[in-house]
Amino acid sequence: MQHTRSPRLPDAEGLPVRRAVPALRAALTGHGAAVLAAPPGTGKTTLVPLALAGLALGGPPADGKVLVLEPRRLAARAAARRMAWLLGERVGGRVGVAVRGEARPGSRVDVVTTGVLLQRLQSDPEIADVGTVILDECHERHLDADTALAFLLDVRATLRPALRLVAASATADTGPWARLLGGASGPAPVVETEAALHPVATVWAPPPRPVPPPHGTRVDPAFLAHVAGTVRRALDERDGDVLCFLPGVGEIARVAGLLDGVPAEVLRIHGQAPPAIQDAVLAPAAGRRVVLATSVAESSLTVPGVRVVVDAGLAREPRTDHARGLGSLTTVRASRATAGQRAGRAGREAPGTVYRCWDEAGHDRLPARPRPEIELADLTSFALQAACWGDPAASGLALPDPPPAAALDAARATLGALGAVHGGRVTARGRALARVGVHPRLARALIDGAREVGPRDAAQIVALLSEPPPRASGDDLTATWRALRRPGRPEGPHAARWHEETRRLRTALEAVSGREPGGGPARKAGDDLVAGAVVALAFPERVARARPGGGYLMASGTGAVLADGSALAGARPEWLAIAAADRPAGNASARVRQAVVIDEDVARSAAAALLEAGEEVVWRDGDVVARHVERLGAIELGARPLRDPGPGLVRAALLEGVRAEGLGLLTWTPGAVALRRRLAFLHGALGAPWPAVDDAALLERLPERLGGARRRADLARVDVAALLRGLLPWEAAARLDELAPERVRVPSGARIRVDYAGERPVLAARVQELFGWDEAPRLAGGRVPLVVHLLSPAGRPAAVTSDLASFWGEGYRAVRAELRGRYPRHAWPEDPRRGDPRRG
Template identity: 65%
Template sequence: MTAAARERALDLPVREALPRLRDALDRAGTAVLCAPPGSGKTTLVPLELAGLAPGAGEDRTRRPRRVLVAEPRRIAARAAARRMAWLLGEDVGDRVGFTVRGERRVGPGTCVEVVTTGVLLQRLQRDQELAGVDVVMLDECHERHLDADTAAAFLLDVRHTLRPELRLLAASATTDAEGWARLLDAPVVEAPGVAHPVETVWAPPPTPVAPPHGLRVDRALLAHVAAVVRRALAEREGDLLCFLPGVGEIARVAAALEGADADVLQVHGRARAETQDAVLAGPDPHGRRRIVLATAVAESSLTVPGVRIVVDAGLAREPRTDHARGLSALTTVWASRAAARQRAGRAGREAPGTAYRCWAQGEDGRRPRFPQPEIAVADLGAFALQAACWGAPGAEGLALLDPPPAGAMAAAGAVLTAVGAVDGVGRATARGEAMARLGLHPRLARALLDGARLVGPRAAAEVVALLSEEPPRELGQDLGDVLRAVRRSPREAYAARWRREVDRLRRALPKDAASQDGVDGGVDGGPDAPGGVDGAAGLVVALAHPERVARRQGGTGAYLMASGTRAEVTSGHGGAPWLAVAVADRPAGAPAARARLVAVIDEETARVAAAALLREDEEVAYDAGRGVVTAQRVTRLGAIALGGETVRHPDPEQVRRALLEAVRRGGTDLLRWPEQARSLRRRMAFLHRTLGEPWPDVGDDALLAHAATWLTGDRLDAVDTLALLRGLLPWSSGAAARLEELAPERVEVPSGSRVRVDYTGDQPVLAVKLQELFGWTQAPRLADGRVPLLVHLLSPAGRPAAVTADLASFWAEGYRAVRAELRGRYPRHPWPDDPTTAVPTRRAAPRRGR
């Protein structure tokens, strides 16, 4: 290509903003650049900042500046470097190069180096000054990846304390730059976008589809997306870019498009570099159309030449972490409106285009405005270790757009302490610094360091490489089988990346660990790993996730993990008694976790790998069925009981705590309540309800609140509930002496009988035979006359005949009807005309003839 052609390719909209951007960086040292997709911010701006852009007006006599460009994804970093090198007419590795995990192409003359944000963090930890670097550009800041937020915080520290001359540029594809401007104390420079309109076509499914759930996406939605792709190909010209949430959905839609009159290409983080290069190279030279099925990696930083159509499924994947159970997973969510704008913009990079959105226009306003920042939802273990190694334990003092959630940081701190990465106050240990240099999550770093010693560096590196990028599911669920499969597949894309990562990890190991290469045996792992491949895989997984060692429960496919979470394992484990769970998630609402990748281990391996969770406890519990306290000395691996023995003389304080816990769970019904105690409790409850203070509340909650004061001894049935209640009576005020007056246990009726009062209901009840109340025109009123007794008048057989709280009214109005009904059935009992003057009696008249 001629120099003139390259100059035309450099004529991008962002060029108009370059003078203002240079001025902002010269004045403030920091800047925020807002430039829409396709404006050239990722390619032209770094060349301009380095002084390499042809015709940009820079002084070519001075040395080029060294510019470091940080991209959130490997595919974007490689693509950006290739594009800039092409614009200069050079090969990658000359004046423009890149470094991503496992691949580095730079030379002695490299001025612009594109790196991933993860690589930038590693470099900052090794060299806080970034010696020789003049400008750092954080691209795609709007995506709010955790590594980018962390790098920005570290770079601000560098500018404030070590290198105030270091220039820092945050570049975003959206205009929501206020937060970054405040954080960096930087001016905002806005650049125009490409003036190619994009028409929006709303294409919702014809019938309702199920919302995304975990990693599940309704197949009906994917079938609809494939149908919209076919429709768009028929209605519009040009290549098509379709956004889907993950690799599985891409494969399913690709299968549904079989036979389409176009080449179907799949772009995602696991795709071969050759496939990615083919997509970015441009339209098919023979004019055949292309359908590019892509994940969010194609949202930004990449121009896919020839694309005039975008089909958006409207879904995205975000991390979610269950800190209590140690489970992390991606989940499918509705894509934000900002992401939808980004995706639609891909259709208008080179010419007018069309974006088909597979949801209803009315739903669009209900979608989130922006994606959640990763710091709010992700596992913060790696972030917490980076902060500790930086000298900011707990991320204290770091300039972050959003503070890390306290619970997530506490969980991360617990993990770092458990693996020996930080000390008691959160400062990084020498081991922690070595772990951070490995470029792995702290769990995997621990597994690599300790695994190298136990199974050899190569075997440990091979397993950790599998864990650092989840292998394709078609390889199976058993990690040992997966490891054998990738060893046999040198040309498969995943296997090639795995080999590069294995080599990187072995090189990154400290010398004392790497020197143990001699312990590695043949292809099945080292001699120190029982069971060869399977033994090495199981031990390394257990070292990475000790809380996920799991033992089978009964004869089912369910396992109990050391964390206390139940896990369902469907295949790939052979019914083994013990497993180490490498990958698991817990779908919303599911009663158990779902183990997706496991390795077989034995109890000895579980004990070695999860030694920090091993404990021996004296467990005292109340057996409600037998009414006794039981005590055992139990060995546990986390929540997994390994065995126990009976303790004959348990600690009295533990016995007391067990009884307290039992009565708090089971309530006061676990106590022995003789009738006298039940009666007193009901009377006291009546007075508390009616008069209030000083009469105490004797309900379950009130009694249990003070259980520690009255629960003594080692048996619940030995508690003297009558004495307990008597002790609660208001003796100090003198009111207790009036108990019998205010709430008598029995009331003497005109016949001379002393009848028990029933305080069970809301109103006290006196149930007595009608003939015993002759001459009584008014029943007593209780609680200082506030509550009338409710009289249940019984027939001579003891059955209810009438209910009244006003005896005088009953004798005057109701008695006649009762008398007429019952006197024929009970002729031996008196039924006087005037009951108010009759003699009360408990007995019937004697039979005649006796």
């Protein structure tokens, strides 16, 4: 078939990237790989693939197809449509597209999402019909894109040395990509294209008053009102269309409502926007427009007519709570690199202006660049891809950044629970889960759910989990499902995606299980139980039971609460299967976003792997409690008293109680307290063999003394003094009274108790009892002097000394002068060293 030159190509060939194409071709011919650094708007996404395919700029035809990888479906469709339009064709001719649920292959160029390529590489790693792969927007650091590059480098090293790879980036940070593509032979060539951007003026437009920062996914309405006001200001002050960047669909909807009545058409562009809206945004328009966009418009898409950018300065990043199995998005400040890319959109076609909704000082405090997704995301899908590739630990993959060890361990544990890996290697079930093309949890729910509720219902529910409905649909997933199935219901963009994904999942199910799309058991249960069974199969640890005091407890052990205004709150069901939840920062409990009402039978069936029954002997409410308990993870299903628990379990529970409530549960006689203090003194003064007698040391030896103890009352009968003496080796026990005597004989003949409670041992005696005593004894073999507290006849402290001889010579005079007038009937000799000691 002969193709005529399109009249649209000459205009496209005027794009700045055309000057880099010869160098790019030369780099691929000589090295087989190159990095293309081309700012947004230079033509790297549309002109370069056509040029390498021999369809533009007069180049030779490519050896094999040119495959263009895009991180988003919207960008892939837009790029394919743009290239086909330049050739004067429709998508499916020389230029094709393949995204999840849609495949129209081209004869020379295919634009595909990275997820689609990963699926293909697992089944056809050689990709023999492909000659060149361009990884577009690699700087955005999407996890699938990083993984696809690592796999392609493996393919090039082992199967296809002639495969040519291009990493196309909109930033100048090309070093890491050049090193990855070059490998051991040194960095790959870097081909740079100068930006053809027109100057962009910056207007700093912070809110007039401070507003609270984003919290989770919540953005303060006052800030969104300020963003809308800035858009109105931009329309008044500047010409051309306005492109406004916001973090998510909810914020886009709110700002759109605040722009009612502006003298421009308001359009919304995001990953869930229907194709008709995408086409309208990407086509020139007669009148002025305000385009409200998420990050999809930062680099992959060119919106014609834009002269002004209003940047809210916010972005969404994934967060994963690996300990609780919860994932969510959070709103963060955009990086300086992101802000630069957004601003560049205003200078694509003419001089422009960017209104930044923050101040210049705050700009310098922004992070330099966004964090790569591999550091933040749930890695379960990545771990399954790596296992299917033959590298379960991902240790041999040439990734820009290694996966965090804790996140990868959590992902591999999930895969083990799903039966996807065993002994570190992928199983046949794991390969089947990977071929479905959704998160492994959802793939498990589809395959196992088809046997439980039938292929149609399983596919519909998994499609609803895979393509979540707008938040305005509420948290009752069953109600949303019923609404989507209602005959005659107008089909909005979400419904269209849901129907499309349902069809794709039923086809995938047939391919991996051999099950006919219409086969399966007849419907025997209501919608809630059917939907709940599938949701619980996907997220068994999120099966939840109502708590007596309010809220729910998930099988994972995490608490959960229904959001304000919940459609489920009125009935307050006992059991839920939670499809989506997040945990706001600082909250102990998760917040339910979507759930289905189920019963205990569904919970037991879907989360059967978490069922366990056994003896439970624990310390609870101040005593030993022995029960036979059945649990679903952390949820207690039932219990009955255990009449004869094993002595080992009882002993462990008693020790648990002592650790929790302290050694005060034992009976500490005065003799036991004194003995412990004497031993602690010797351990501190002499060390071994004198044992430690702190709480930890005593708890370690306590089991030897518990004997037949079975409850709290038995602890009070433990002989603590015997326990302490049992810690002493025989040679130490024989010297205890010598080195740390319990009492010391003083000159009056009295045997006075030594107090070992403080840092040093203390002897407290009346002054008259110590007359004639030149020096108090030293303890611990002479190492520690005894501190003497000299008391008045009334028993009140008169002086303290550890050097009695010095006290008699100097301090005694002052004490004598003060006290003999008050106590004239007591002896106060001038020389106490020759005085007659007296008792009483």
